[in-house]
Amino acid sequence: MAESxxxxxxxxxxxxxxPAQGHMLPLLDLAHLLSLRGGGIAITVAVTSGNLPLLAPLLSKSPSIQPLSLPFSHPSLPPGLENTKDLPPSYFRALMLALSSLHGPLLSWARAHPRPISAIVSDIFVGWTQPLAAELGVPRLVFSPSGVLGTAASHSLFVRMPRRPPRPNDDDDDDDYPVAFPSLPNSPVYPWRKLSWLFRTYVEGDPASEFVRRNFLWNLEGYGFVVNSFEGLERAYLERPLEDLATKRVWAVGPVAPTAQGGERGGAPTVSPAEAGAWLDGFPEGSVVYVCFGSQAALAPPQAAAVAAALERSGAAFVWAVRGGTAVPEGFEETVKWRGKVIRGWAPQVEILGHAAVGWFLTHCGWNSVLEAAAAGVAMLTWPMSADQHVNARLLVEEARVAVPACDGGGAVPEPEELARIVAEAVSGERGRTVRERAKELGTKAAEAVREGGSSYRHLEGLIHELYKLKSCTSAKR
Structure with missing residues (x-):
């Protein structure tokens, strides 16, 4: 798209x-795509000083993108805390609130910049950029790292505020009280314990809780939503107006290219893509299970022991990417070394999933992992733990039918024999073969979506066209 x-x-x-791994990286990938396809669109990415190094791979590939580093500290946070890496979910709310202190510095920067900004594109967790956009007289587009369904469901909760009946104790992790979403396609119903932790822990009148709710309501005041998804996976949720998003434009531009950040997306991998690929070369097509539970979840010792026992008993070949804080049982690696590889720290996930030997992915169902598996045509074994992961798992198992349930819940400890059976049947059974075939078909749809003329390609072109149109409108008002 040329400027002329x-x-x-x-x-x-x-x-x-x-500044959370699953939020930041796909938005940076989107920025990279806009810089490549936007015909000279200038992009400024605002981050706190401590997160500036995370932009280095992007800046090296995209000269039209400039960083804006903002000093940051807040009395509600420990000194130096600027990212959710290795933090429990309880810090998400505090960081959401603390980051709103950047409103003033960003307003001053934007008003002083020689090239006025024409729009804000910001994460779903920084809703305070909506009043910032209003003060600057520019539109704000909300970027969601979740799917269309997950985005609609989370906003619906904070609009409708469904409540469960009082219980004798405060532990809602086992609460199966049903919450319906009648205005969403297929009218899903989720038990209370599977709803967003941010919503379940809302306390009326609590300043942090009220800020989180206001964050989601601000999102609904934005110009539209940009979602990292594609029609082949979420067609039903793009064709029909969604509850509480019905008046908003939705651009589904995914899967945003996971290679835009290169091999440093989450830090230097502890095993190189070449080393991982060489190990996988020794196994037949589709025979290896990749195991990873994302950048936030560390398995408790009983969970890690159960996963290790299941992998050992299943007889399947596997690669297990182990996050810091997860204790692999002593002696496990030696026992399974001929068919199992444990990677501690950051693993080259995209390259592993893209290897022909990998047929299955035991995953927490974080949306970035879901899309990377979908793009690779890899079937999934679902173990949703929190956030939008239960919504994602239902989509994969019941609607797309590219996944098989393996376990459920952040505190759940699977029965090793049962998990071993599920893994073995996935790799070798008839049902597993059928699910894998559908996963391969979904991978083809994902590739077609981002090719020229595909649905995501067209959505991105439409988004770029809209940004130019909005630029003309805001310029005329000045």
């Missing part, structure tokens, strides 16, 4: 991520 086609200077977009 619009007869005007290209837009200047302010991008504001939320």
């Amino acid at each position: 086609a619009h007869g005007d200077e290209a837009p200047h977009i302010l991008v504001v991520p939320y």
Whole structure:
């Protein structure tokens, strides 16, 4: 899309991520795509000083993207805490609130910048950028690292505020009280314990809770949503207006290219893609199970022991990417060394999933992992733990039918024999073969979506066109 086609200077977009692995990386990938395809769109990515190094791979590939480093500290947070890496979910709320202190510095920067910004593209967890956009007289587009269904469900909760009946104790992790979403396609019903932790822990009148709710309501005041998804996976949720998003434009532009950040997406991998690939080369197509539970969840010792026992008893070949804090049972690696590989620290997940030997992914169902598996045509064994993961798991198992349930819940400890049976049947059984075939078909749809003329390609072109149109409108008002 050339600037001359619009007869005007290209837009200047302010991008504001939320500093969590699963949120920040896909938004940076989107920024990279906009810089490649946007015909000269200028992009400024605002981050706190401690997160500036995370932009280095992006900046090296995208000269039209500039960083804006903002000093940051807040009395509610420990000194130096600027990212959720290795933190429990309880810090998400505190960091969401603390980051709103950047409103003033960003407003001052934008008003002083020689090239006025024409739109803000910001993460779903930084809703405070909506009033910032209003003060600057520019539109805000909300980027969601979740799917369309997950995005609609989370916003519906904070609009409708369904409540469960009082219980004798306060532990809602075992509460199966049903919460219906009648306005969503297929009218899903989820038990209370599977709803977003941010919603379940809402306390009326508590300043942090009220800020979180206000964050989601601000999102609904935005110009539209940009979602890392594609029609082949969520067609039903793109074709029909969604509850509480019905008046909003939704651009499904995924899977945003996971290679945009190169091999440093989560830090230097402890095993190189070449080393992982060489090990996988020794196994037949589709015979290896990749095991990873994301960048936030560390398995408790009983959970790690159960996973290790299940992998050992299943007889399946596997690669297990182990996050810090997860204790692999002593002697396990030696016992299974001929068919199992344990990677401690950051693993080259995209390259592993893309290897022909990998047919299954035992996953927590975080949306980035879901899309990376979908793009690779890999079937999934689901173990949702928190956030939107239960919504994602239901989509994969019941609707897309590219997954098989393996376990359920962040505190659940699977029965090793049962998990071993599920893994073995997935790799070798008839049902597993059928699910794998559907996963391969989904992988083909994902590839077609991002090719020229595909649905996500067209959505991205439409988004870029809209950014140019919005630039013209805001320029005329100034």
